Amino acid sequence: MGGRPAAHHLYRCGVNRRVNGKRAVTDLLAGLIFVAFGLAFAITSLSYELGAPLRMGPGYFPLALGGILVLLGLLIMGKGFISGSGAEERLGSVPWRALFLIVLAILFFGLTVRGLGLVPATAVTALLTALASYRTSILAAVAIAAGLTALCVLIFVVALQLRLPLFGPWLPFSV
Amino acid sequence: MELLDNLALGLGTALQPENVLYCLLGVVLGTAVGVLPGIGPTATIAMLLPITFSLEPVAALIMLAGIYYGAQYGGSTTAILINLPGESSAAVTAIDGHEMALKGRAGPALAAAALGSFFAGTVATVVLAVAAPPLARIALRFGPAEYFSLVVLGLLASIALARGSTLKALAMIVLGILLGTVGQDIYTGTPRFVFGVRELYGGLNFVSVAVGMFGVAEILRNLEDERTRAVVVEKVKNLWPTREDLRRIVAPVLRATGLGSALGILPGGGHVLAAFASYSVEKRVSKRPQEFGHGAIEGVAGPESANNAAAQTSFIPLLTLGLPAHPVMALMIGAFIIQGITPGPDVITEQPALFWGLIASMWVGNVLLVMLNLPLIGVWVRMLTIPYHILFPAIIVFAAIGTFSLGFNPWHVYAIAFFGILGYVLIKCGCEPAPLLLGFVLGPLLEENLRRALIISRGDPTVFVTRPISATLLVVAVGAVVLAVLPAIRRRREVVFQEEL
Numbered sequence: 001m002g003g004r005p006a007a008h009h010l011y012r013c014g015v016n017r018r019v020n021g022k023r024a025v026t027d028l029l030a031g032l033i034f035v036a037f038g039l040a041f042a043i044t045s046l047s048y049e050l051g052a053p054l055r056m057g058p059g060y061f062p063l064a065l066g067g068i069l070v071l072l073g074l075l076i077m078g079k080g081f082i083s084g085s086g087a088e089e090r091l092g093s094v095p096w097r098a099l100f101l102i103v104l105a106i107l108f109f110g111l112t113v114r115g116l117g118l119v120p121a122t123a124v125t126a127l128l129t130a131l132a133s134y135r136t137s138i139l140a141a142v143a144i145a146a147g148l149t150a151l152c153v154l155i156f157v158v159a160l161q162l163r164l165p166l167f168g169p170w171l172p173f174s175v
Numbered sequence: 176m177e178l179l180d181n182l183a184l185g186l187g188t189a190l191q192p193e194n195v196l197y198c199l200l201g202v203v204l205g206t207a208v209g210v211l212p213g214i215g216p217t218a219t220i221a222m223l224l225p226i227t228f229s230l231e232p233v234a235a236l237i238m239l240a241g242i243y244y245g246a247q248y249g250g251s252t253t254a255i256l257i258n259l260p261g262e263s264s265a266a267v268t269a270i271d272g273h274e275m276a277l278k279g280r281a282g283p284a285l286a287a288a289a290l291g292s293f294f295a296g297t298v299a300t301v302v303l304a305v306a307a308p309p310l311a312r313i314a315l316r317f318g319p320a321e322y323f324s325l326v327v328l329g330l331l332a333s334i335a336l337a338r339g340s341t342l343k344a345l346a347m348i349v350l351g352i353l354l355g356t357v358g359q360d361i362y363t364g365t366p367r368f369v370f371g372v373r374e375l376y377g378g379l380n381f382v383s384v385a386v387g388m389f390g391v392a393e394i395l396r397n398l399e400d401e402r403t404r405a406v407v408v409e410k411v412k413n414l415w416p417t418r419e420d421l422r423r424i425v426a427p428v429l430r431a432t433g434l435g436s437a438l439g440i441l442p443g444g445g446h447v448l449a450a451f452a453s454y455s456v457e458k459r460v461s462k463r464p465q466e467f468g469h470g471a472i473e474g475v476a477g478p479e480s481a482n483n484a485a486a487q488t489s490f491i492p493l494l495t496l497g498l499p500a501h502p503v504m505a506l507m508i509g510a511f512i513i514q515g516i517t518p519g520p521d522v523i524t525e526q527p528a529l530f531w532g533l534i535a536s537m538w539v540g541n542v543l544l545v546m547l548n549l550p551l552i553g554v555w556v557r558m559l560t561i562p563y564h565i566l567f568p569a570i571i572v573f574a575a576i577g578t579f580s581l582g583f584n585p586w587h588v589y590a591i592a593f594f595g596i597l598g599y600v601l602i603k604c605g606c607e608p609a610p611l612l613l614g615f616v617l618g619p620l621l622e623e624n625l626r627r628a629l630i631i632s633r634g635d636p637t638v639f640v641t642r643p644i645s646a647t648l649l650v651v652a653v654g655a656v657v658l659a660v661l662p663a664i665r666r667r668r669e670v671v672f673q674e675e676l
Contacts, residue, residue: 026605030346030604038353041353041356049363056629072346102595105575110587110588113579118576125575126568145568152573
């Protein structure tokens, strides 16, 4: 991390310390996320019974915290504006292909594990995830998927006795 | 001697062949994930939690604890040999440890780390055994107001000790608490934030949160820049330190054990702080400060002992108050709950064999680690040749199956993807994921005790400051935050974390 950071930057967060301007974007985005979540929780809370401090309803606590989160988010954004000289600085690279494939793989597993069964769901999930790396060819990914599926069946079904069908009811040959 | 009786009971439990086996399994797994960068103890324990479901409670907890402190050992091995700290607390070990390795003194560095850790772990286990019962007795008298204040203290103190922006850490905690409110309200049964999804009535699962934020997010970070890890390790020879080495590490190990034991009790990643603090203390008191950064054996023995002591004593708040000091302890709470045990002051009296068995197993685990680590160093290093592009699909698949098997609920699997993306974006924005997980685990406790305290006090909010214990806890909590934002302290804290990195 090079030498000591300048004194006025000392209190700042580790990740962004190195690049002065980068801080602004990360603060703005972080603040925005917090404000969005705070608002979503606070607004939804209004549809639940709020109650009184004496006997709080289900909406009281999340409404209060949602408000606090919005406030914190605004403060973080504010700091981003104040210290932001290089707002054009980017967050750095995002592995879009990996992000897309891994999310897809996880969702696929959740959606199909009951219907297709453990073996097909695991195999496809492993295949999609393996392809997330640029260093893995299709052939290598198939090999990784086959190996992982066998390993998981061994660990979860044979060793741990997980009660899951290997091949599910969506398939003509469910086991 | 009540203490000896208790320790005997504990050793009796921990030395049962089955428990020794799970302890061994835990420390081996822990060493492995400590060695491998890109997967840490938090994600590993989260992934393995579902598996422990079918084990005996003692065995399950012994194994999970072993993963945690085993990772501290493993992390230091790679830090010394190839300047690649596998675990955050080992970052400081790399400074002088790797310098020693470059000078052909990898053996003594590894031995100093292992022996220091073993000594510190042994002492910290005794500290744990001595300190836990009285603390638990105090905690038994806690009412809802005290528990509320205690949770507030735990959450706020974790910010004070964490690195990075205080505001962001605070926001992460609040976001975590809010995510913890998803599901049916405990008092009225009203489903909150479930948007009609029946499967979410039971709430989000903390395994999804932990696996997503610590596992998937970390994988995405690693895939940003796929580099080959060229691992060239020379054979380690001359394992044993010289008489001069041993003489030099005695005082640092003693100091670090005290420092680590004390800091480990504090919430918020005490073991990382302990390692850094020990390094700066040793550098300050050393007669040869110029050697630090160029292979001073004190700079290896001290931090390694400190982080191991802290890893041990961080079980104190968990076992006595039911309050996790950091994410791994939050997962341990989950492990207790999966086994049908509520962690807290009652565990000591109601499950003495489990409580003392867990404590004694940490000592057994430390013995196993010394025996495993020094002779088998070559095996661990060879693990680094496992290519990451094979490792990370395994992590994802294990996480998905494990999380699903917890309740056969597909929404817990979808949640992994959600928290993976959320965690990735937030980490990129400079927000550490640990406070969110702590908030998520402690949030329900916070709300329940807040509401119960106010019902008991008939709506009088001053109950939190008029009851002495509660008031004290709140004052300490406010003090912790004030300390964290005071410029002078902040600068000091940053220096502790940043020095020489």
